[in-house]
Amino acid sequence: MPTSTERLDRAIAMTERLIGFDTTSRNSNLSLIEDVKAYLGDLGIAARLTYDDDGRKANLWCTIGPQEHGGIVLSGHTDVVPVDGQEWTTDPFTLTRRGDRLYGRGACDMKAFVAIALSLAPEMAAADLRVPIHFAFSYDEEVGCMGVQRIVDDVVANLPLPRAVIIGEPTSMKLIGGNKGTRIYKTRVTGVPGHSSDPRHGANAVTAASRMVAFIDDLGQEIAATPQADCPFDPPYSTLTVGIIEGGTAHNIIPEFCDITWGMRVLPEDDADVYEARIRDYCTEVLEPGLKAIAPHAGFDHRRMVDVAGLRPDHDSAAETLVRQLTGLNRSGVVSFGTEAGTFQRAGMPAVIFGPGSIDQAHKADEFIDIDQVAQCVDFMVDLIEWAKTAD
CATH class of the missing domain: 3.30.70.360 (Alpha-Beta Plaits)
Incomplete structure (x- = not known):
């Protein structure tokens, strides 16, 4: 069983790996997606891709555990905003560690969340999960949540419907149940x-x-x-x-x-x-x-x-209930910025927004995430794995 330090180191290493891909929305994200697909394939996890009209960008979906209804989705976008005109003191596409912070474009918005999920995929694959855990990694969120609709359409038409979706946008690990x-x-x-x-x-x-x-x-x-x-x-x-x-x-x-x-x-x-x-x-x-x-x-x-679509607050939803159960949080808030959560909710999949890092650091020069936030999210996902091993 890996130690907390080993898990954190793996999460940081995967964050470095993902930040190394320049997936600014105007660019293709296929290099990142193909790298992630190969990484998952080595773990015996099959990935499913859905593409944009030009075939230059792709979403990735995978299922770890039984192919059944009622799984939990860990969802994040792979694209980032441009660095043009911003005065960075580090290379935005090379992870830089300074003290207790990790710097790089997408560090908080939101490659760290995606990286944490991927870094724990080996443990998920080795566990005897009773409830499946899905990954949903999208393209073009930053230019209008363009890619996620194709994930949702594919799930609704062809795949078992999950019980809850966790959108890992930076909320400082606070539970957010609604957005405009x-x-x-x-x-x-x-x-x-x-x-x-x-x-x-x-x-x-x-x-x-x-x-x-x-x-x-x-x-x-x-x-x-x-x-x-x-x-x-x-x-x-x-x-x-x-x-x-x-x-x-x-x-x-x-x-x-x-x-x-x-x-x-x-x-x-x-x-x-x-x-x-x-x-x-x-x-x-x-x-x-x-x-x-x-x-x-x-x-x-x-x-x-x-x-x-906005995310309508639903304090009794399966998504809020699960995060409350795993974290002990007893209340949820709302945000005015847009996310992909409402797209899932509109298709009948309860969703919440819950992830590491502060939105105050997003889209700025020298974007960063506190390492403590990464550690908290790692601990949350470990608890999720344990829950998925015994839950019905």
Whole structure:
């Protein structure tokens, strides 16, 4: 039986191995996935891959133990955010240990969690598990939880349904039972160009876009004015934001095009379709008539780029119950950032967010995770293995 120190050393070594792969979302993650698949294969664990449309990226799913319903999923994403423009004092794709911290891109978000699970795979494989443990490692979480939907679809269609999913995002090993959903849109406003000396002969796309932006802001303030009572989220309401607006070519040309990137962070119990419909209707009914009076082809084209389900708090779910049982934690919280948890929950798989490291360190230069957090997560997974050996 390995000692705690040996387990921690193996977890750190696996974290180093994973950080060595530059899996920035714009890149392929296949080198990491194939390495993990080979590692699992050497342990006699068969991995199942699902790919993106181009075959450049893949999710990995595997089952350790009996091929039965009711397993526990340890889920993490393999992609990381870019380091471009950040001032790192270490090589972001080489794990650096300084004192009690491990530095590297993905150290907390969230390769350490994936690495801890993988480092304990030999013990899982050697154990006589009564309840299966699954790994679900996804691509493109950082750009909108694109990959996880294919894992979920594959599980629902072809595999035994698990009883609980643990998403190992950095929560400082605190139990999180809810997160807001995310939607991101791109809107192109098409107007009619012309000389700025006579605006009557053009349709100004920037002006129309600015009115849409103002409406989004007004709607956001309307929602904020009626916060939900006893809401655990901060802020206690859904939010709307405009992130990018680009349009026009010169000061003396009436802009023909303007592009807007905007989005929502939506409470799990709110209906994002209602907010989207109000914005679309305002553009269609109030703004477009003026544009189309100049040219029939002018108007608004809205495209939903990201749709990530929120995680609805469920204190009685199998996922919360299990983590409480193994940790002694007696309460769960919520976060406003998006995760893959809601995608699993929406498909009938109870989920929680619970992992090592602080979200405060994610996406920053010199991203790090405290070694104590790694050790705590190792201990949790060891307890999970023991539970899976005797549970029904």
